[in-house]
Amino acid sequence: MLLQNFLLIAGLSIMPCVLSDPAHIADIGQSCGSSSNLCPQFSGCVNQICQCNQGYAVAVDHRSCVPLVTEWEGSCTDSSQCQNFAGAVCKDNRCECELGHHFLEGKCWINRHLGDHCQESDECLLSPHQDRIECSNGLCTCKSGYIQSEDGSDCNGGSAVWSLGMVSVILIASVQMFFK
Structure with missing residues (x-):
């Protein structure tokens, strides 16, 4: 607050950085690195391509990154969160095996x-x-x-x-x- 008062007296103001046009946010896997192409939350620009941070997965819509589920039958909203368990999908907000499959030794088996x-x-x-x-x-x-x-x-x-x-x-x- 003291800094804000000082800047106001000096004729300067602090403006929060807000991206007004969401079209400037690149999808995961698209190019990034310029002010016109920023990466979504929980991702970074690696070799000028938006990639999810460690511990996150690309959401099904490729527009965002979602946290990976680390426990079997853990809470999820997107099937990509269940990739720690081969063959699992997000069903009823939990990572589970698809119908006709069973869970054993860390993965889903037919x-x-x-x-x-x-x-x-x-x-x-x-x-x-x-x-x-x-x-x-x-x-x-x-x-x-x-x-x-x-x-x-x-x-x-x-x-x-x-x-x-x-x-x-x-x-x-x-x-x-x-x-x-």
């Missing part, structure tokens, strides 16, 4: 079920028994020690394998006792 073709085990989905399925020889199959249920929707654990083994032992013991 849902593949028992018997479906796959390239990586993370694609194979078996809820709630994700630890029982894998991609083997290009197909989603039950891991070793598990057997596929009759309806093909689950991988049953060791009890089914153990039961089959016990039936075999009992059958062999019965046959041996019969022939004694």
Whole structure:
């Protein structure tokens, strides 16, 4: 305030720098560097091209930069904010996987079920028994020690394998006792 009073007495005034014509703000990816082409907020002029600052992403409309979301299902307004999670989109103001995909190991994977073709085990989905399925020889199959249920929707654990083994032992013991 003291400086303002001094400048007023001296016949000078302080004018805030306001850009009156928003058309002078370049879109992200456009040229910049002159007073007629300024970059949007949260961006800078790098090699005479407007680029978003670190921690920001180009908004879908390419007119602004938006902060990146750093936590899964974090708050968003634009799908470009979800790029820390491959395949995620902004849905209902949260970073989520698209329909038909699931989140695992930091990214969204297309849902593949028992018997479906796959390239990586993370694609194979078996809820709630994700630890029982894998991609083997290009197909989603039950891991070793598990057997596929009759309806093909689950991988049953060791009890089914153990039961089959016990039936075999009992059958062999019965046959041996019969022939004694």
